[in-house]
Amino acid sequence: MDDYIDAPICNSVMQHTCNCALREEVYRAYITRASTSDLDNAPIINQILKLRLEKAKLLNYNNYAKV
Structure with a gap:
């Protein structure tokens, strides 16, 4: 298997192949x-992630999700 696989290839294999081993490999x-x-x-x-936490702390939030 190639080092890189993109979404269209992955989606096509997942939708159309019956080969379980190939599906797992992809x-x-x-x-x-x-x-x-x-x-x-x-x-x-x-x-x-470190920078987002730092930003949140500077703005007095506990985490970045609250920003």
């Missing part, structure tokens, strides 16, 4: 597409 590839190798965006997400 699903797993899709949900982990930005969590490995040079595509790993976890550090960026963590930085965004």
Whole structure:
């Protein structure tokens, strides 16, 4: 399976194939597409969450959802 799979491909396979193994392989590839190798965006997400919490605290809120 390719390192990258986009939504149209994933959706088509999920809707039209009867092959359960293929469906699982495509699903797993899709949900982990930005969590490995040079595509790993976890550090960026963590930085965004940190900045959102900082913003909330500066505005006297307990969390970003209250902003």
